[in-house]
Amino acid sequence: MRARYHLVVAALIVTLMFSSFVAGWQFQASASTDGEGDLARLVSVLAGGESSPNGIDDVNLRPLETFQEVLNHLRKHYVSPIEDESKLTYGAVRGMLSVLRQPPFEDRYSRFMEPADYRGFLDENQGHFGGIGAEIGVREVDVEQEKIDLPEGLRCPHCGAEIVQPKKYEIVIVAPLPDSPAQRAGVKSGDAILKVDDTSTAGLGLGETVKLIKGKPGTTVTLTLGRKGSEKPLEVKITRAVIQVESAKWKMLDHKIGYLRISTFNETTPEMVKKGMHDLRKAGMKALLLDLRGNAGGELDACVATASQFVGSGPVVYIEERGKPRKARNAVSGNHRISVPLVVLIDKGSASAAEILAGAIQDDKLGILMGTSTFGKGLVQTVYPLRDGSALVLTTARYLTPSLRDIDKKGIEPDVVVEQPESKEIILPLSEKDAQAKAGLEYLRKQIAAPLRAAA
Numbered sequence: 001m002r003a004r005y006h007l008v009v010a011a012l013i014v015t016l017m018f019s020s021f022v023a024g025w026q027f028q029a030s031a032s033t034d035g036e037g038d039l040a041r042l043v044s045v046l047a048g049g050e051s052s053p054n055g056i057d058d059v060n061l062r063p064l065e066t067f068q069e070v071l072n073h074l075r076k077h078y079v080s081p082i083e084d085e086s087k088l089t090y091g092a093v094r095g096m097l098s099v100l101r102q103p104p105f106e107d108r109y110s111r112f113m114e115p116a117d118y119r120g121f122l123d124e125n126q127g128h129f130g131g132i133g134a135e136i137g138v139r140e141v142d143v144e145q146e147k148i149d150l151p152e153g154l155r156c157p158h159c160g161a162e163i164v165q166p167k168k169y170e171i172v173i174v175a176p177l178p179d180s181p182a183q184r185a186g187v188k189s190g191d192a193i194l195k196v197d198d199t200s201t202a203g204l205g206l207g208e209t210v211k212l213i214k215g216k217p218g219t220t221v222t223l224t225l226g227r228k229g230s231e232k233p234l235e236v237k238i239t240r241a242v243i244q245v246e247s248a249k250w251k252m253l254d255h256k257i258g259y260l261r262i263s264t265f266n267e268t269t270p271e272m273v274k275k276g277m278h279d280l281r282k283a284g285m286k287a288l289l290l291d292l293r294g295n296a297g298g299e300l301d302a303c304v305a306t307a308s309q310f311v312g313s314g315p316v317v318y319i320e321e322r323g324k325p326r327k328a329r330n331a332v333s334g335n336h337r338i339s340v341p342l343v344v345l346i347d348k349g350s351a352s353a354a355e356i357l358a359g360a361i362q363d364d365k366l367g368i369l370m371g372t373s374t375f376g377k378g379l380v381q382t383v384y385p386l387r388d389g390s391a392l393v394l395t396t397a398r399y400l401t402p403s404l405r406d407i408d409k410k411g412i413e414p415d416v417v418v419e420q421p422e423s424k425e426i427i428l429p430l431s432e433k434d435a436q437a438k439a440g441l442e443y444l445r446k447q448i449a450a451p452l453r454a455a456a
Helices: 002-015 019-031 038-046 062-077 086-101 115-125 206-213 269-282 300-311 353-363 435-455
Strands: 111-113 128-131 134-140 169-176 192-196 220-226 234-239 241-244 248-253 257-262 287-291 315-321 327-330 342-346 368-371 379-385 391-400
Touching: 062 086, 086 111, 111 115, 111 206, 115 128, 115 206, 115 391, 134 206, 192 206, 206 220, 248 269, 257 269, 257 435, 269 300, 287 435, 300 315, 300 353, 315 353, 342 353, 342 435, 353 368, 368 435
Parallel strands: 257 287, 287 342, 342 368
Antiparallel strands: 111 391, 128 241, 134 169, 169 192, 192 220, 220 234, 248 257, 315 327, 315 391, 379 391
16 A cells, blocks of 8 residues: 555556646636536645545556556657647647547547647737737538448447548638738638648648647748538638727618628627617617628626627526536626617528527527528537646537527527528628618518508
C-alpha cells in the first residue's frame, strides 16, 4: 500500500507539471456541479481533505500515464529537439476533441482555441474582429459513392463495439456578414471551403480553419470554394479587414412597415434591437419585417434578451443538459409582446441563436416565417477559459423551441416557402431581386389593409 501511495504521489507531481493537465483540472472544477475531477479528488485525498466514496481507488490515472510515456519518448528519442512543448499539449487536446466528431458522438462544434484564437473570439463577441467577415460551420457530406457494404450488426472482435459507416464532414460558409470583404468578393452561404491559400481543409477542424482565414487587416487570403452548380472549384481572393459588426440595422419602409435586420447576436445586440424597435414605433410602425437571413447565431444570453422584446413573457427556449432536468430560459421581465403584424425572413444561413428566435416566434404564433429552411444547429456550446489563455469550447447542452421541438440537423421550416431567384450576383436585402423580402412586404401590406376594409 505504501509503494502504491508513493507511485500515485509521483504520478501526480509529474502530471501537474504540464499545462494540459492543469487546464483539464480547471475544466473539471468549472464544468462539473456534481463532483470533482480525478485530479481534484486525488489532491483532496492526499491532502487529508474530503475524499470520494471510493478514495484513491476511484481515481483513474491511466490516461495520464499513457500521455506521460509518449511525452517521455518524444523528449528522449524524437529526431529533432522539441523546443515548445505547448504545441504537443495543444495537439493532444485537439486529437482528443477530434474523437468527438466521430460516431457515436458526431459533435461538429466542440473545439480548442489557442490563446490568440481565444482573444479574437472575445473581440468578436464584443462586436469587432479581424478577418474576412464570414461565419463558417461544419456540414456532413453525402458519401453514398464511398460507402462500404458492411454486414448488419458487424462488431469489433476485440472490444465488441458496433462498426458503422464512417461519416465525412466539410467546412462550409454558413453566411457572409453583410457588407463584409467576404460578401463583396462573392462568397455565398453553403460554399464549401476546400483550401485556404495552399492548405487543404481536409482533416482540419473548425478552429484550425478559422485560424488560417483570420489575419492582419490589409493582407490577403485566397479561398478555394466548392459551390453547388459549379463544375470547377472557385478561387476567391479576399483582402482582410477589421470587421466592425453592427448587429442590427433598421429603417422605415413604405406603408409604415418597419424593417429590422439582425445579423448576429453579441453583447451589443439587445440594446441595438431595443433602440431600433423604439425608433420604429416612434415613427408610427404598423407592421414589422424581421430579417434573420444569414444570421449565423452568437451568444445565447444575447439571443434570449433580444427575443424577450418580441415574446414578452414565457419561455424563449428550453435547455437540456446531461443528467439535469430540462430548464426553461424565460423572457427577461419588463418586455411586451409584439402587437403589430410580423413576418420573419429566414434561410439556410439562419443558424443557432437565429433559429432560437425564429422558433420562439413561430411557436408563440407571433408572426409567420417566410423563406427557406434554416441551418439546423440545435446544440449549445460553453466556453471554458483555461489558465494559459487558451479556451475549450464544449458542447454541453441541446436546446428545444418553446413547443419542445428539437431542430438540430433538421432546421426550422418556414410557414411560407419563398425561394430566391437563381443569380450569379449577390442578392442584397430589399433589392429588386429579393423575392423573399417582396413576398414578406406584400403579406404585411395586406395585413395592414385588412382592418381598414373591415371597418369600412
